[in-house]
Amino acid sequence: MKWIIHVDMDAFFASCEQAINPKLKGKPIGVMADPYGRGKKRSVVAAASYEAKRCGVKAGMPPKQALELCPNLILVPAHPSYYGYVHRGTLKYLKTISQEIEDYSIDEFFIAYYGKSPDRVGKDIEAFVKKEYGITCSVGIAPGKLLAKMATEEGKPDGLVWWKPEDIPGVYRYLPVSAIPGIGSNREKLLNQNGIYTLEDLAYTPTSVVKNLLGILGEYYQKIACGVDETPLVLEEPPLKSITRSVTLDYSTHNPLVVEAVGRLLCASLSKGLEEIDAKAKEIFIFLRYDDMSGEANGVKLELYTNNEETIFRAFRELNASMVPYPQGVRSVGVGMTDIRQHYTPSLFYRERPNPLKPVLEHIRQRYGYDSIIPAHLLFAKHYTPIIAE
Ligand SMILES: [Mg+2]
Structure with a gap:
């Protein structure tokens, strides 16, 4: 069993x-x-x-x-x-x-x-x-x-x-409805007002009545009250190894600000990609490909697991700065993150400040494309940056 x-x-x-x-x-x-x-x-x-x-x-x-x-x-x-x-x-x-x-x-x-x-x-x-x-x-x-x-x-x-299954009816005779996780004090009060105090009471109330009181979850709670619990375990997914974003420039460049501008968009896209799978990551690396097709990578371990665009971009900028001067023109730019955790519970003790502009940025990007909004000092670099698909 x-x-x-x-x-x-x-x-x-x-x-x-x-x-x-x-x-x-x-x-x-x-x-x-x-x-x-x-x-x-x-x-x-x-x-x-x-x-x-x-x-x-x-x-x-x-x-x-x-x-x-x-x-x-x-x-x-x-x-x-x-x-x-x-x-x-x-x-x-x-x-x-x-x-x-x-x-x-x-x-x-x-x-x-x-x-x-x-x-x-x-x-x-x-x-x-x-x-x-x-x-x-x-x-x-x-x-x-x-x-x-x-x-x-x-x-x-x-x-x-x-x-054991045979113990459950006995236990249910005295357990209050609030013993079910999810039945908080409001729902409990509502049930009590209708004469439903114990799990046994809940089990024997007509389903239509329970649904009326508890809404769509009513049937689920009643099943629990009947000792039928099919709630699945959320098992670990196979770990995601890395997530990357990269783009080839329209013109190659020696200017670190151009790479930064491209990086800004890549980091935004990466951050969104992590968010979509409810993941955070801790190690960031950037890779540059030069005119002769040779490549160079550089990485750093962050302090916290994050999917925050600003945090990722800050690391990107530092890594980029450490690669200047470039030995040749840069023709493609990539950024990636490894050490990924999905469904990560953030620490109670360290919190990242959310970017208050985020919802607005998101809205603009959704409507006009990813490269439609970048910091003003990077605007000049715009013609280098092909649209990054999202
Ligand atoms: Mg505990």
């Missing part, structure tokens, strides 16, 4: 901090990007330890409010690269158990398991995480993905809950 095992780290960021610094063990802590930051850019509490949660501290709370609720709260700076390290290590271990894995978020995984004792596997996973990283996780096992996540919630923290 196919089982879905859901693994969810307990108070992940906070547990990691307590594991790195044992002095914080057993204490209420709040993890923040920059707890000592002063003034306008003070961030919120990104995660709270169980001790802090007990006082009502929640992720997303301003530190002032958190400290009012919990005067002993210790605010500690986040170590995102350590969280990534634990995440990758855990994922690597899970891959030894199953090939069907959904890398769901920084601290959650789903795996499909076809053996007889999924509980054994669950215990092994908990033991691995505890031994390797000194933190705990909770495990839920059920015939479906959403059910497994609900089971995990029942056992938190440091729990293991296994729902």
Whole structure:
């Protein structure tokens, strides 16, 4: 039989901090990007330890409010690269158990398991995480993905809950409708107003009524409430190795600004290409082909995974500058990115500033073509740049 095992780290960021610094063990802590930051850019509490949660501290709370609720709260700076390290290590271990894995978020995984004792596997996973990283996780096992996540919630923290098909009617008699991920307080209120409190209630309500209350998702939620959970795992796609854009110029050039102007358009197109497949990349390279057809490439590793046009272009410009003077006329220009991650969850702690002009640029480019808008100081180079198809 196919089982879905859901693994969810307990108070992940906070547990990691307590594991790195044992002095914080057993204490209420709040993890923040920059707890000592002063003034306008003070961030919120990104995660709270169980001790802090007990006082009502929640992720997303301003530190002032958190400290009012919990005067002993210790605010500690986040170590995102350590969280990534634990995440990758855990994922690597899970891959030894199953090939069907959904890398769901920084601290959650789903795996499909076809053996007889999924509980054994669950215990092994908990033991691995505890031994390797000194933190705990909770495990839920059920015939479906959403059910497994609900089971995990029942056992938190440091729990293991296994729902077999025959257990589900019993559990459903007492589980509130809000136990289904996706049924938030508004939907719950609506259901309660109509006398639907438990999952069993939901299961026995006529489908037309449920649809009326919950809209098109009604039928899906009701199926879950009947213990029928066919939610598929989103498995890893074969990794994309690289993405490139290149163009041959109408005239060859020795002028770095012309290459820059062309690069501007190529980077815009590359950025859009990454966005379309929901991907970000970390290494950028440019390649130039000269009049005698010889080529030269140059690359750099960026600090963050990105698909931001400005970030990519900034790197392009620096790489281009480092190749000047060109040994011969440049006849074609290319830019590419490698080390690509799809469906990448951005760090909570580092964010790129979005370009406020982006929607307008996008609109103009869609309507008038990719080369219809470029920075004014590069305008002179326009006749060098054949239209880059998009
Ligand atoms: Mg968690």
